[in-house]
Every structure is written in C-alpha cells, then in structure tokens.
Amino acid sequence: MKNQTFIPIPEEIITKTLDELTFSSQGSSQSSSQGLIPAIAQQYDSGEILMMAWMNADAVRETLHSGIICYWSRSRGVLWRKGETSGQIQMLKNFRYDCDRDTILLLVDQKGVACHTGRRNCFFYETTSSGIKTVRDVEIDPEDLYPK
Amino acid sequence: MKNQTFIPIPEEIITKTLDELTFSSQGSSQSSSQGLIPAIAQQYDSGEILMMAWMNADAVRETLHSGIICYWSRSRGVLWRKGETSGQIQMLKNFRYDCDRDTILLLVDQKGVACHTGRRNCFFYETTSSGIKTVRDVEIDPEDLYPK
Numbered sequence: 001m002k003n004q005t006f007i008p009i010p011e012e013i014i015t016k017t018l019d020e021l022t023f024s025s026q027g028s029s030q031s032s033s034q035g036l037i038p039a040i041a042q043q044y045d046s047g048e049i050l051m052m053a054w055m056n057a058d059a060v061r062e063t064l065h066s067g068i069i070c071y072w073s074r075s076r077g078v079l080w081r082k083g084e085t086s087g088q089i090q091m092l093k094n095f096r097y098d099c100d101r102d103t104i105l106l107l108v109d110q111k112g113v114a115c116h117t118g119r120r121n122c123f124f125y126e127t128t129s130s131g132i133k134t135v136r137d138v139e140i141d142p143e144d145l146y147p148k
Numbered sequence: 149m150k151n152q153t154f155i156p157i158p159e160e161i162i163t164k165t166l167d168e169l170t171f172s173s174q175g176s177s178q179s180s181s182q183g184l185i186p187a188i189a190q191q192y193d194s195g196e197i198l199m200m201a202w203m204n205a206d207a208v209r210e211t212l213h214s215g216i217i218c219y220w221s222r223s224r225g226v227l228w229r230k231g232e233t234s235g236q237i238q239m240l241k242n243f244r245y246d247c248d249r250d251t252i253l254l255l256v257d258q259k260g261v262a263c264h265t266g267r268r269n270c271f272f273y274e275t276t277s278s279g280i281k282t283v284r285d286v287e288i289d290p291e292d293l294y295p296k
C-alpha cells in the first residue's frame with residue numbers, strides 16, 4: 001500500500017531523522033531492547049487531534065517510506081499498520097517532531113474514523129464541573145469496522 | 149494563580165477522573181513509584197498543537213483545581229507549573245482524555261509561546277523529501293523568556 005500523493009523520503013533523510021529522534025524504553029514495549037517514541041496524529045486540514053500512539057524505528061522508517069502511517073502496538077508487540085483490518089488508514093501529509101526530539105507530530109488525512117469505538121477521534125471523554133461527559137458520537141458501528 | 153474564566157472542578161469529579169486515568173511508570177520518572185500520563189496541549193481556538201508533556205496525579209489535580217496547566221517535570225522530578233518563570237502560562241479550557249484513558253488532551257489558551265526556544269509551538273522540525281527543515285520562526289528571544 002502506498003500514499004499516491006506522497007513524495008517518498010529518500011533513505012538518507014530517513015536515516016538522518018532516525019538518528020535525530022530519541023527512542024526510549026518508556027513505552028513498556030514487549031521487546032524492551034526496542035525504544036519507542038510517542039506520535040500524535042492530527043488531521044492536517046481541520047486541526048482535529050485524532051489519537052496518540054507509539055512508534056519504534058521500524059514504524060518510522062515504514063511510514064516515511066510508504067506515506068501510510070504505521071505504529072508499534074505495545075499490547076501485541078508488532079508493527080501496527082493502522083487501518084489494515086478496518087480500512088481506516090492515515091495518509092501522511094507532514095512528519096514533524098519537537099524541540100526535544102522525543103515526540104512526533106503526524107499531520108495526516110484520516111480515512112473514516114481514527115478510534116476503534118467508531119468515533120472520529122479518540123479524545124471523547126471530558127471532565128467538566130458537572131461530571132465526566134462523552135463529547136463525541138459514534139460515526140461507524142465498531143462491528144462494521146472489525147467484521148467477525 | 150487562578151484562571152479567572154475557569155469553573156473549578158469539584159473534588160469528587162477530580163477524584164473520579166483520577167480513578168479513570170491510567171498512570172504508568174513509562175515516563176522514566178525520577179520517583180518510579182509515581183505513575184505518569186502523557187498530556188497533549190492544543191490551542192483551543194486555532195487547533196495548533198503546542199507541546200506534549202507528562203502529568204502525575206498531583207499535576208492533574210492541581211490543573212483541574214486551578215485551571216492553570218501544571219505538568220510533572222521528568223528531568224527535574226518536580227511539579228512543573230508551566231510559565232511560572234517565563235510568564236508563558238496555559239489556561240485550561242477543556243480537559244479531555246482518550247478511549248484507552250492513557251492520554252490527556254488539554255485544550256488551552258497559551259499566553260505568548262509554548263516552546264522554550266521562543267517558538268509558538270514545539271513541533272518545528274519537519275522531515276521532507278529534500279531534508280529536515282525548521283518550519284517555525286522564533287517569536288520571543290529565549291533570553292527574554294528566562295532572564296539571568
């Protein structure tokens with residue numbers, strides 16, 4: 001799978017990026033030898049924050065190579081090509097990282113919904129002065145996202 | 149310091165929020181007994197992602213109580229009342245968290261700049277097909293942020 005509108009990043013620039021980023025063992029990775037870095041996914045045109053997940057070096061490399069977002073699943077201990085099962089893929093628009101080089105910001109074009117609950121984004125709980133509320137509706141039935 | 153436009157969250161709702169959130173030892177905390185959770189700060193009206201930092205339970209409690217963002221500094225091992233020295237505080241508008249309850253999204257009103265480099269946000273490095281670029285200018289001289 002390729003992102004057709006994406007200009008692939010040359011190998012030497014991918015390697016330079018990986019050299020700059022700080023991967024740590026903070027992510028309670030299944031394989032403790034492999035460092036992780038948090039990655040925030042933001043819808044590139046609306047600014048909506050979709051989700052936060054983790055990447056290892058292989059996930060960063062695949063993402064910059066293909067233009068399709070690939071994370072590292074801490075629970076399953078494998079590369080997580082988001083949308084591979086559900087079709088809800090994220091196309092890379094811009095790959096940024098922060099001043100400390102320990103957090104990635106992915107500007108993406110999300111197909112469908114980002115959240116496994118069928119909501120557009122994962123940040124739907126809100127603590128307010130009158131209680132904890134759910135501030136976003138389900139757009140796609142999770143049973144349709146992950147057919148049995 | 150208080151956020152004047154903020155309606156304080158009642159104690160029982162703060163406690164319920166803390167019960168819901170998952171704090172882990174992932175953050176390489178100085179005090180390993182105290183769990184941390186990543187928190188993304190987003191400018192509430194523009195959607196700009198300002199920074200990502202960490203909170204412990206005390207930081208969440210103080211933030212929900214005062215309406216002024218307080219993080220946990222992993223490097224210094226203390227509560228980090230952002231802007232206490234520089235004046236670049238973040239006023240809480242909305243406190244959200246995600247489906248897995250392991251990441252916080254802070255919608256804030258950032259006074260001045262979020263980044264210690266004097267840039268509005270911390271995500272100013274971008275990997276492109278022609279190299280790694282700096283995509284944001286310094287707005288305030290860091291020497292003016294942290295006078296000696």
